Amino acid sequence: MNVIVIGPRGKMGKLITQAAAQREDMILVGGVAPKGRDYVGKDLGQAAMLGENLGKLVYDDLEEIIEDCDVIIDFSTRETSMNVLDAARRHKKALVCGTTGFSEEERNKFVQAAGEIPILYAANTSRMVNVMRKLLETAVRLLPEADVEILEMHDQWKIDAPSGTSRELGEAMAKALGKEWEKMAVFGREGASPREKGTMGYHSLRAGNIPSSHTVFLGGMGERLEITHHSYNWECFARGACDCAAFLEGKPAGYYTIEDVIQL
Numbered sequence: 001m002n003v004i005v006i007g008p009r010g011k012m013g014k015l016i017t018q019a020a021a022q023r024e025d026m027i028l029v030g031g032v033a034p035k036g037r038d039y040v041g042k043d044l045g046q047a048a049m050l051g052e053n054l055g056k057l058v059y060d061d062l063e064e065i066i067e068d069c070d071v072i073i074d075f076s077t078r079e080t081s082m083n084v085l086d087a088a089r090r091h092k093k094a095l096v097c098g099t100t101g102f103s104e105e106e107r108n109k110f111v112q113a114a115g116e117i118p119i120l121y122a123a124n125t126s127r128m129v130n131v132m133r134k135l136l137e138t139a140v141r142l143l144p145e146a147d148v149e150i151l152e153m154h155d156q157w158k159i160d161a162p163s164g165t166s167r168e169l170g171e172a173m174a175k176a177l178g179k180e181w182e183k184m185a186v187f188g189r190e191g192a193s194p195r196e197k198g199t200m201g202y203h204s205l206r207a208g209n210i211p212s213s214h215t216v217f218l219g220g221m222g223e224r225l226e227i228t229h230h231s232y233n234w235e236c237f238a239r240g241a242c243d244c245a246a247f248l249e250g251k252p253a254g255y256y257t258i259e260d261v262i263q264l
């Protein structure tokens, strides 16, 4: 597959470029960076700090290379991702988006565009996190009375909270309980006492360079169950992003998720 990486100097963009360059089923056709970056026009391998040339360039306008690709992999920012989505739709290109922090309206735009192009959206592309989601669905079904609290930790630079993963995990648990996530979710509990039964508390911690940690606490009387995932770096997400892109090869228009890729 011919692949374009958006934001090849980003934490995820660098690792996605590296992972794609190592795969035999992928050919990188270029990267796309914001205007004004000193690595625009330079080799993609140097921009992604791989220490080698890949023989492909970094552009500052997706329009310049979009026709050369089969799939775009985009882990960037809300604003950029909405523009990438528009371009993918206009040029009928497959899109993997892992950006988080979208509004409801923005999320709906992905669903609408999926009527015309193959789109895979995943707030977390790690296989283990997806196993965690399955474990949580089972756990809440077996423990419907447990108090659910979600704690997520990320690096000091993350711009959205709570994490996209914690939202997806919460949505999956609510669905398993036959409830509406919107009616359960409570963001922070400061000043709220006592705890309202049937709610799902969200807590975000930002410190240092923590890549990603999610713990779901299921509180009972005299005991609690904790299910946790820690990533030590962002490589697991980059590998998963490439697997998502490979999954889209030859797929018809539609809205796909990581559950279609990692069938558990």
Ligand SMILES: NC(=O)C1=CN([C@@H]2O[C@H](COP(=O)(O)OP(=O)(O)OC[C@H]3O[C@@H](n4cnc5c(N)ncnc54)[C@H](O)[C@@H]3O)[C@@H](O)[C@H]2O)C=CC1
Residues within 6 Å of the ligand: 006, 007, 008, 009, 010, 011, 012, 013, 032, 033, 034, 035, 075, 076, 077, 080, 097, 098, 099, 100, 101, 122, 123, 124, 125, 126, 164, 234, 237
């Ligand atoms: N789905 C998943 O498994 C994961 C999702 N993420 C999400 O991916 C997103 C990016 O995360 P990081 O890589 O940590 O952020 P980052 O800040 O390191 O990288 C963002 C990249 O987007 C680029 N960018 C911004 N505007 C652009 C434009 N107009 N054109 C081209 N590129 C542009 C920046 O130059 C930068 O390289 C976040 O929303 C994060 O939550 C992060 C890790 C895993």
Ligand SMILES: O=C(O)C1=N[C@H](C(=O)O)C[C@H](O)C1
Residues within 6 Å of the ligand: 100, 123, 124, 154, 155, 158, 162, 163, 164, 165, 166, 211, 212, 213
């Ligand atoms: O910004 C990150 O780093 C991550 N973002 C995603 C999220 O918001 O859930 C996935 C992972 O936690 C890393």
